[in-house]
Each structure stands twice: as structure tokens, then as C-alpha cells.
Amino acid sequence: xxxxxxxxxxxxGLNKISEFAEDYRLFLSASKTEREFTENxxxxxxxxxxxxxxxxxxxxxxxxxxxxxxxxxxxxxxVIGRKPLTCGMNILGAHIDSPRMDLKQHPLYEKDGIALFxxxxxxxxxKYQWVARPMALHGIVCLKDGTSVSIxxxxxxxxxxxxxxxxLIHLAAKQMQKKGSEVVEGEALNLTVGSIPAKTEDDKxxxxxxxxxxxxxxxxxGIEEEDFVSAEIEVVxxxxxxDYGLDRSMIMGYGHDDRVCAYTSMRALFDTDAPERxxxxxxxxxxxxxxxxxxxxxxxxxxxVVTRMLGLNGQADLISLNDTFTNSKMLSSDVSxxxxxxxxxxxxxxxxxxxxxxxxxxxxxxxRGKSGSNDANPEFIAEVRKAMELDDVMYQTSELGAVDVGGxxxxxxxxxxxxxxxxxxxxxxxxxxxxxxxxxxxxxYEGYRAYKAFLKNIG
Ligand code: MN
Ligand code: MN
Numbered sequence: 001x002x003x004x005x006x007x008x009x010x011x012x013g014l015n016k017i018s019e020f021a022e023d024y025r026l027f028l029s030a031s032k033t034e035r036e037f038t039e040n041x042x043x044x045x046x047x048x049x050x051x052x053x054x055x056x057x058x059x060x061x062x063x064x065x066x067x068x069x070x071x072x073x074x075x076x077x078x079v080i081g082r083k084p085l086t087c088g089m090n091i092l093g094a095h096i097d098s099p100r101m102d103l104k105q106h107p108l109y110e111k112d113g114i115a116l117f118x119x120x121x122x123x124x125x126x127k128y129q130w131v132a133r134p135m136a137l138h139g140i141v142c143l144k145d146g147t148s149v150s151i152x153x154x155x156x157x158x159x160x161x162x163x164x165x166x167x168l169i170h171l172a173a174k175q176m177q178k179k180g181s182e183v184v185e186g187e188a189l190n191l192t193v194g195s196i197p198a199k200t201e202d203d204k205x206x207x208x209x210x211x212x213x214x215x216x217x218x219x220x221x222g223i224e225e226e227d228f229v230s231a232e233i234e235v236v237x238x239x240x241x242x243d244y245g246l247d248r249s250m251i252m253g254y255g256h257d258d259r260v261c262a263y264t265s266m267r268a269l270f271d272t273d274a275p276e277r278x279x280x281x282x283x284x285x286x287x288x289x290x291x292x293x294x295x296x297x298x299x300x301x302x303x304x305v306v307t308r309m310l311g312l313n314g315q316a317d318l319i320s321l322n323d324t325f326t327n328s329k330m331l332s333s334d335v336s337x338x339x340x341x342x343x344x345x346x347x348x349x350x351x352x353x354x355x356x357x358x359x360x361x362x363x364x365x366x367x368r369g370k371s372g373s374n375d376a377n378p379e380f381i382a383e384v385r386k387a388m389e390l391d392d393v394m395y396q397t398s399e400l401g402a403v404d405v406g407g408x409x410x411x412x413x414x415x416x417x418x419x420x421x422x423x424x425x426x427x428x429x430x431x432x433x434x435x436x437x438x439x440x441x442x443x444x445y446e447g448y449r450a451y452k453a454f455l456k457n458i459g
Contacts, residue, residue, distance in 0.1 A: 004356035005394050005442035006249070020448060021251060021441035024263050028253050029240035033138045034073045034285040034295070037096040037259060041075050041266055041283065042067065048270045050077060053305065058312025060085075063274040068305045073285045073295040076305050077269055081278040083459075085310055086320050088327025090455050091280040091420070092265035093297070093411055094334065095287030098255035099123030099433045101130065101164075101189055101235040103139075107228055108193075110210035115194035117162070119235055120186070123288030127184040129434050134161035135191065139233035141223050149221050154238040161238045162191045191235060237435040244438055250355070251444070256437040258287065260427045261333035264444060268451030277459040287334070287411055297411040303418070325418040329380065329458050331425040331451065332412035336360040337400055338428030338440075348402045353428035355440040358394035359450040362424035365400050367407025374412035380421040387457035393450045398428075425450070 009017065027044075031037040050065040060066065064080040074096065078089075101119040109116055121127065136154025143149070154161040166184070167175050175183060197208035198215060205211050217223050223231075241253025262283045269281040286296030294301065303321065310320050336353040337346075353360040363381060366373025388395050400408045416422045427447045430438040 005358055005440075005446045006356055008394060017441050017445040018248075020267075020445045023267075024260070024444055025241045025243070025251050025253070027263055028251075028255060028259055031096075031259060032098075032136070032236045032255060033234050034097045035140065036138065037262065037283070038069060038073055038075045041077075041262075042069055044266070044270070045075075045077055053078075053308060056312060059314070060309060060312050066309070068308075070299075070301050071295050074283055074301075076280065076282045076302060077266065078281075078309070079269060079272045079275060079279045081275045083277055085278055085306075085313065086315065086323040086327070087277060088324060088329065088420075088459065089278045089280045090275070090458050091282065091328055091330040091415070092268065092451050092454070093282045093284070093330060093332045093415060094261035094265050095258045095285070095291075095297075095411060096262050096283045097123075097285045097288050098236075098257055098259065099125045099288055101135075101191075103137075103228065103231065103233040103235065105229050105231075107233075108210055108213060108225060110207035113195065113197075113209060114192055115209045115213045117191040117193050117235075119189045119191060121189060122234075123433065125433055126180065127186060127189060128166075128180065130189065131164040131166040131184055133163060133435060134238040135163045135235050136161060136238035137233055138236055139231060141221065141227050141231040141233070143223070143227060143230070149223060151221065151233060155240075159238075162193050162235070164189050164191055249442070250438050250440050252431075252436050252438050254435060254437070256427075256429050256439050257335045257432055258333070258426070260335060260429070260439050260444060261425075261447070264427070264448040265331075265333060265451050267448055268455060271452060272455045275455055279455040284411060287409075290409075291411055291414055297414040302415075322419075325420050328418075328420040329383070330412075330415055330420055330422040331384070331454050332374070332410055332415060332422050333426045333451075334408075334410040334424065335432060335437075335439075336362065336398055336426045336428040337408075337432060338430050338438075340430055346401050346405050348399070351397070351399050352401075353396055353398040355428060355430075356442045357396045358443060358446040359396075360426055360428055361395060361397050362399055362426070363397070365408055365410055365412075365424055367400075368404060372407075372409055372413065374410070374416050374422055374424060376412075376423040377421060380423060383458060384423055384454065387453050388450060390457045391449065391453035393453050394446050395450060 053068040062082040067077040107117040141149045194213045198211040237254040244250040244252035291297040364373040364375040
């Protein structure tokens with residue numbers, strides 16, 4: 001058997017890897033928040049013949065393509081199978097939120113002649129990685145009249161960018177003695193946003209640099225200072241994802257975790273026609289902060305969507321819902337830690353993920369005695385192995401780091417509560433949770449093929 005995906009394919013296959021990776025690079029660059037991903041996914045789905053579930057009065061028939069969107073922040077897509085829904089679905093799940101900094105509800109202030117935005121970071125980050133680099137603002141400001149203003153600043157070539165400053169090395173002797181977790185403190189993650197004082201005769205204006213920014217926001221976006229109370233502005237690395245490596249074998253960009261699994265799962269669903277079992281792709285928000293909230297995996301929204309689908313076919317009863325979930329099988333995908341030759345000591349080399357060797361299956365994740373992990377059933381893992389081999393898909397298995405080194409959570413244990421078989425899967429990443437993460441193009445393409453094989457061959 002070939003050692004890597006690169007060696008497995010001839011010219012035609014290698015071209016497909018490049019084409020697929022380029023589609024992904026562009027989608028990722030345009031989808032830096034859960035809202036942007038959801039909206040771009042909805043548009044792409046409609047182009048592929050998907051209809052809004054809420055616009056249908058049923059019944060659903062084999063081959064129908066439907067989607068549902070929840071509060072503009074998460075999306076669920078289905079291709080209806082030939083067998084009844086109660087026979088179970090083949091489900092692909094992933095999350096579309098990523099670590100970042102969020103503006104606080106009272107963000108803007110002036111200090112010593114500089115205007116700044118105060119932030120609270122989102123998800124697990126090494127804070128020192130997020131300073132001294134160009135950042136963009138993406139988000140939404142909701143106004144009391146029910147309208148909202150979308151904001152994207154820092155992505156066009158002639159846009160300004162913002163950022164968090166770091167201390168110059170010349171004066172950093174004391175800072176450099178600190179522990180990594182304290183080099184940059186959470187409350188020090190303040191964005192520099194302006195330095196021109198407003199020209200005003202008004203004595204009441206005590207903070208003219210802040211005033212200048214307020215005037216600019218009012219003029220350009222029609223928003224007042226108090227409107228930040230009902231805003232959700234995310235601070236993300238500016239600029240597009242890029243080809244990485246002299247051989248262009250990888251992609252460096254913001255938010256591969258977990259949009260690389262979300263995109264490949266979604267594309268696999270788009271490319272599925274009239275399957276035996278209903279195929280589903282659910283993309284959720286809030287994984288990085290515990291899958292909480294109405295748009296996270298802990299929400300009962302997914303059950304509500306499936307109940308609605310059963311209802312269209314006259315089966316909106318609890319037994320039908322229970323049968324549907326009990327008979328369902330899921331790949332819950334989240335990125336894996338790719339083996340990094342700079343840091344070999346954190347892995348067990350027999351049980352870790354390598355770039356270019358395909359999708360990764362994790363029987364368990366978790367930490368300290370598999371704690372918090374889904375720990376998939378081997379009967380189901382055997383089915384998945386067979387499904388992959390039927391379509392000649394290259395795959396590997398790993399756990400997240402060596403025993404007791406660390407660990408991580410995913411959404412697998414949450415959907416398993418619906419009594420379905422769930423296996424953790426994903427694409428491996430270098431620099432996970434850094435502003436610029438890296439994936440192998442070979443793994444992106446082979447991951448997509450793995451998801452297609454799962455939808456087609458399981459059941
Ligand atoms: Mn993560
Ligand atoms: Mn993740």
C-alpha cells in the first residue's frame with residue numbers, strides 16, 4: 001500500500017487535489033465567522049438544488065435536497081434516501097466557529113492619545129500569538145429598530161487593518177522572564193483603532209481621539225456608541241488563506257479548525273445523489289466554548305429539525321424520532337493534531353496523525369483516562385473501515401497526543417446522547433488554534449472522499 005496520498009494518485013488525481021484545495025482556500029478566506037460560513041453554505045446549497053425545509057409542506061421523497069438554518073449561525077443539510085428516515089441517517093458533523101477575539105460590549109476607549117477596542121478572547125488561544133499582526137473586524141451590529149449592519153473591515157487590499165501591539169524587545173527584559181501563559185494577559189488584548197483627535201469647540205468632549213472614531217462609525221455605518229451593546233464583532237487575522245510550502249502542498253489560513261472538516265463534509269453531501277439512507281451534514285457553532293447556546297451542538301435544534309422532517313411524512317411521534325436517531329451513524333469531525341517534527345515528544349508515534357496520510361479516525365479523544373471522550377464502539381469502527389476500503393480511501397487512526405499530555409473535546413459525545421453510533425474523525429492540522437493554521441491539501445481531498453464513501457457505503 002502507498003505511504004501517502006501523494007504517492008497514491010497519478011496526474012489526474014493530483015490535479016483533482018489541487019482543484020479541490022483551491023475551492024476550499026477561496027471558501028475559507030470568505031468564511032471567517034460562523035455567520036459568514038452559514039451564509040456561504042446556504043448560497044452554495046441553493047446552487048446545488050437544496051430548498052429551505054421551512055418552505056416545504058412535504059412529504060419528502062428520495063433524492064429531495066433540503067436545508068435548515070438556525071439564527072444565521074448554524075446549518076443542517078439533508079439528501080433524502082430511498083429508505084424511510086426511521087431506518088436511520090448517515091450523518092457528517094463539524095463545527096464552524098473558530099478561536100478569535102471578540103469585542104466587549106463597551107469596547108471603545110481612549111488612553112494617552114490612542115483609541116482602543118477592548119476584547120475578550122474566544123476559545124483556547126496562546127494569547128502571545130495574537131499580537132503584532134494585521135487583524136480584521138467581521139460581524140454584525142443589531143439596532144433597536146430591528147435592522148442590522150454587517151461589518152467587514154480589513155480584507156480588501158486598500159482596507160485599513162487593526163491589531164494588538166506587543167512590547168519592543170529593547171524594553172522587554174522583564175516580560176521575557178514571564179511564563180508563556182502570562183507574557184500577554186487577557187486584559188492586554190486591546191486593539192489600536194485610532195490616533196487622530198476630533199477638532200471640536202465642545203468642552204464636553206474630553207476624549208477627542210475616541211470622538212473621532214465615534215464620528216467615523218456614525219458617518220460610515222450609522223452606529224452609535226451604545227449600539228455595541230447589541231453587536232457581535234469578531235477580531236480575526238486579516239487576509240486570505242495562502243498556499244504553503246515551496247511545493248504548494250499545504251494551505252495556511254485562519255480557521256481550518258474546524259472549517260476544513262465542515263467544508264469537506266458539506267461538499268461530500270452536495271455530491272451525493274439519492275442515497276440508500278438519508279444523508280445529513282450538520283454544522284454547528286460554539287464548539288470552542290463548550291457547544292453551548294441555541295446554535296451549539298447541545299441545543300435541541302437538531303432534534304427539532306428531524307422532527308419536522310418526520311412530520312412532513314406524517315411521523316412526528318416520539319417513537320419514530322427515537323428510531324431515526326438510534327439507527328443513525330455519524331462521523332463527528334474535528335481537526336486532529338498533526339505530528340510536528342519540531343515537537344515530537346507530545347505524541348505516541350504509533351498513534352498520531354501524519355500530514356498526507358488521509359483522514360484521521362479517533363476512537364477516543366479526551367484527557368486523563370479518556371475523560372470526556374465519546375470512545376466509539378469497535379463494531380461501528382469496523383463498518384467505517386469497510387466503507388473506506390470499498391472506495392479505496394486512505395485513512396489513519398490517532399489520539400490527541402500521548403497519554404496524559406493533554407487532550408481535547410469535540411461534539412461526538414453530544415450527538416451520541418441521542419443513542420446513535422458516533423466516531424470522531426477529522427483532518428490533521430499544524431499550528432492548531434494559532435492565527436494561521438496549516439493543513440495538507442492531500443488530506444483535504446482524501447477527507448472529502450472519505451465523507452463521500454461514508455455517506456454511500458454505511459448502512
Ligand atoms: Mn478547536
Ligand atoms: Mn475543533
